[in-house]
Amino acid sequence: MAINTDMAGGHAGSGSGGVLALLNDTRYRGIIAQIALIIALVALGWWLVHNTIENLRSANIASGFDFLDRRSGFEISQLPIIFSSESSYGRALLIGILNTLIVSAAGVVLATILGFLVGIGRLSTNYIIRGLSTVYVETFRNIPPLLVIMFWYFGVLAVLPRPAGAIALPFGSFLSNRGLQTPTALFQTGAWATGVALLAGIGAAVLLAWYARKRQLATGQRMKVLWPSVGLIVGLPVVVFILTGLPVEFEYPTATRFNLQGGFQIKPEFLALFLALSVYTGSFIAEIVRAGILSVSHGQTEAASAVGLRRGQILRHVVVPQAFRVIIPPLTSQYLNLTKNSSLGLAVGYPDLVAVGSTVLNQTGQSVEVVAIWMVVYLTISLTVSTFMNWFNRRVKLVER
Amino acid sequence: MEEQVSGYVADQQIPSRPAPASDRGIVHAVQKNLFATPVDSVLSIVFGAFAIWLAWSILSWAVFDATFVGGDRASCLTPEGGESEGACWAFVGAKFSQFMYGSYPIDLRWRPNLVGIVFVLLVAGFAIPKVPFKALNGWLLFAVFPVFALVLLTGAGFDVSGGFTAFLMLMAATAAYLLYGDDAGGLAAWPGRVAAIALIACFAGIVMSSLDTGTIRFAGITFTVWSLLACLSAILSVGAIALGMAQRAGVQIWRPVLPVIVATIVAVLLAEDYGLRPVSTNLWGGLMLTLIVAVTGIAASLPLGVLLALGRQSDMPAIRTVCVIFIEFWRGVPLITVLFMAAFMLPLLMPSGVTFNQLLRALVGVALFSAAYMAEVIRGGLQAIPRGQYEGAQSLGLSYWQSMRMIILPQALKLVIPGIVNTFIGLFKDTSLVYIIGLADLLGTVRRGFSDPNWITPSTAATGLVFAGFVFWLFCFGMSRYSLFVERRLDTGHKR
Incomplete structure (x- = not known):
């Protein structure tokens, strides 16, 4: 305690006791301020939680995340994954x-x-x-x-x-007040080879870039990388695609009387x-x-x-x-x-x-x-x-x- | 003696000659700026054609094919029952007053008009550097105008509780203590100690005032014993600070007292009955509401933002952590979820019986949200102040709050005026979201307007939205020009 009073400097010496001496020391004042802040926040938090629990109880609203498993009963218009009104x-x-x-x-x-x-x-x-x-x-x-x-x-x-009078765009797409209808590509057996070729092409291009960089650091000579890479990434899959016999079919949207059928909307x-x-x-x-x-x-x-x-x-x-x-x-x-x-x-x-x-x-x-x-x-x-x-x-x- | 070598020395400057003919005139400028290279020429022609097409389409939509007058949708449709291709300005004309005031009673619209005029005058006086009386103007704008606007727009005559009054006074007294407590000697001298103890007593009084102990009516406000005690403690606190300042330096002792006086006057003025017809806030709307939300949001977020920015720069780990979490939390979530939270959760968080009206809930959400952004802007200003300024202030023996008040904040805030204006532009645009939680701001009234069956035509929606967009654009563009102007005025750096 004696040390603290000494640290507190001149003002507090007037016999005002230990607490004030602590308050006048900037370091302790900092700690006290932080403790006060934390107590105030905890009190505020407790008060808010208390109020919420009371209000929820009086309004008869359940709490907790159990509702996530319950049946939803509504429809969603845009679905990346399967969903129906029976889903949760x-x-x-x-x-x-x-x-x-x-x-x-x-x-x-x-x-x-x-x-x-x-x-x-x-x-x-x-x-x-x-x-x-x-x-x-x-x-x-x-x-x-x-x-x-x-x-x-x-x-x-x-x-x-309306879809019946949809504006025709290039590549068999249509624009109407129902959105943009584009053709879908339906891949057939053998299409996987093209995908593999694409991945292989990218891998080879990365290797090539790495090698070119290493060579430049070692010898100072620059290698042409751009065109060989384009050839690997674009050319290889195209060649494979043609060799496997163009295994893709496009489904084009067609205008019926009220809607556009087929394709991707x-x-x-x-x-x-x-x-x-x-x-x-x-x-x-x-x-x-x-x-x-x-x-x-x-x-x-x-x-x-x-x-x-x-x-x-x-x-x-x-x-x-x-x-x-x-x-x-x-x-x-x-x-x-x-x-x-x-x-x-x-x-x-x-x-x-x-x-x-x-x-x-x-x-x-x-x-x-x-x-x-x-x-x-x-x-x-x-x-x-x-x-x-x-x-x-x-x-x-x-x-x- | 050196011999003169040259026989001729020009005794005046030779006038500069004009550029060669091939480098002059419109032809050259066009050649240089539009047709410098083949690629440039192609781009110029393609984009030139695009620009002409765009300008022509806009012009024919907005002017040549547009309908300017009419009483309902029929006027915007062609006589054969076909659909007109142009804008339906008649719709904007018919709904104009709604877009401006919402459903504010027509015979009372002089009130928002008056508030608007006063606001424009005060802001112009504050923003234009040449206008004198900046300090007075500031006080009018930040202390008097909000009360004036609130009284006039709502009609006042509120049922002000003693607890609310005490709360206002506690805020004012706390601000006075933080800013001026050290001028009165801080905790080392008895006036400072009295002020601190009185503040704690004031807080305790507010907490206790929920206990029912009989009421006293005074100046139109209903006090309980405890809230009255709290108010008196606040007055005692600032009184002690003023006394302490008088004992020491004795300068400007009215400064710490002023906030509490303002708080008292606000409470009394709000409780006063002026014989104005009250207008409920759910009738407010249109551009008026947009401006109210934006201006209130920014005004509330400034002091909060300053506190948060100071807290984030603090040496004390607990305070810094709390501020960082607060700021990053609000900055990480979209405003719309904040508004939903304010609309649905705020009533749950309050004790039963306490109700907020919808506008107030939105305002709380907007204020907290923009305070976080404001804090980051102000932090930028604080970090831009050289370390020597902080150290210089310390070496003069100024306390933390004194050095902030007198040295750091005036410089830092001035530095970030452009940033504050930019935040305000962002906030102004974001106020359009309050329409989603059911308030009828400018965008909300336009949205409701073009669903009106009397006005449904293919171009109504586009016309209304273009109109609203133009109003928003005018405000935001004007503010961004102002921010550029301030930036140039304050910029003393060397640019190439």
Whole structure:
């Protein structure tokens, strides 16, 4: 105790006792503040849980996750796996998770392509390309994604002609207010050989790249890798495909009086959500890409052209690797935003996790459990994506001394 | 002496000559910017054709084929009963007041109008650098305006409880203690100790006020004995701080007292009956509601965000962990699940009998959600302040809260104004989600509008959504320009 009083410094010496002396010592004050915070949080938590239990009891709502095994009794329009109204709530939620992942993955791909093209376009010296890119970015960045989703769904897709008068697109596809109907490929026996050839081609290309790199490090000579790789990955499967006698048959959709028969149907809900998310997120990615490229200092480009690299080489070897370091962290958060925004599919009836969950919530009244499932799933997705992107970020990071 | 070598030295600058004829004029500019290489030429032609097609389609949809006047859907359909290809602006015209105010009573719409005008004036005064009286303007905008808006929009005459009043005063007194407690000597001097003990007493009084011990009516507010004691303790606390400050430096002793006075006035004003007709919040809607949710969300999230950002930077592991978990949790989940949580779980979490109206629930959700984002923006500002500033503040003998108040936060917050504006743009766009939990914001009223059987035509939905999109775009684009302007004004770095 004596030591503590000494540590407490001059002010507390006026015989005010041990407690005040402790409070005046910044270290102990810190510990006391933390203990107080923890006690307050535990008390708050206890109070909230207590209230919830009381409320649930008085409203006669069951708690716990037993409802996941019960019969759901509703239908879902978009099914990656088998489901019927006889299936359980748990399976319904699983379909919701899968649908969220499907639309997010598709959206990420298109948004990235769109974003990179437009981001480079905004730096083009060409008036028209730069102008169009700027208009695109400034328009979609400043409009709520929900509005864009609703625009595609209610404003564009819903007013397309009925299936009987569907708009014919190339490759035997049809666009109508029931969505996009594309042909399906039906693989026949022997098609597996093509798949194997594709895998083998990819494997060989990876080996080739590894060997070329090793040789360059050892001898300084560069090998042509691009065209042999394309040949291995594309050419080999094509050759095998032809040799095995074209083992595939396409089923084309045909228009009947009221509907389109056959083929694969992409629902308008998915299309609206997918297009809106890609277009919206693409505009943000474009800005990130532009900022990344601009962040590479002018001296780098000048130095590169001074050592005699051509325009394409400067871009490939000097600008892009450095721009990537700046681009990746914000790009990650855009991917995560896209995934989180996919929950807006609820507004147009795309059965993602939130839409299915809200149906379950309305039927069972078990809001606590459903909200908990939502939170856990989204947090898991967030953590997984950011772990992966952090790993990728470390790979491309500047190695400093 | 050096001999003059050259016979001629120009005594004035030779005027620069114009660029060669081949490098001048529109022809050259077009050649350089559109047809530099064959690939460029092809791209220019293809995208030029696309741009013309796009502009023409938009123009013919929005103007040439559009219907501007009409009373119902018939006017947007062609006479033969066919479907008109253009926009149906008549629909927007007919529903315009709904898109702006929702179902707010028509004869009372001067109230939101007045609030809107005052808001625009105050924000303009605050945002334009040249306008004088920034401090007064700030007080009006952040302390007076919210009460004014709340009173005018709802009609006031609330049944304010003593517990609520005491809670407001506790918040104000806690803020005063954290910010100014050390100016009064902190726990080392008796005024600081009295202030701290009074704060704890105030908190205890609020906890005890749920016990029923008879009521006292004062200034339109119903107090219980305990809540009255809590209010008095809060006053005692700030009084002690002011006294301590007077004993020591004796400057600006009104500062710690001000928050509690504001809190008291707020409670009294809310309880006052002005003879205004009350308007229930479920009648609010349209752009008005969108703005209310966005502005309240940002205003509530700023102080919370500052606290969270400070907590995340703290040396104390428990506080840091709590803040990190809080921030990462809200940032990891979509806003829509947060709104569902607010709508369905908040009533469960409160003691039975306590009810929130739907708007308030949404506001709580939005505020917590945006506080997490705001915290990260502010943390960026805190990290950008050089270490020397922190150390300098310490070497002057300032306490943690003093150095934050006087040295760090003013610099950090100024640095992140663009970030705050960007967060606000994000929040403004996100408010459109409240439509999903049943509030009629701008997007919600448009959505309801185009389901109206009187107006169902193929182009109604697109027209309504384009209109709403344009309104959102105007606000967001304006704010992003402002953020760019601030960024340039504050930017002192050297750019190439």
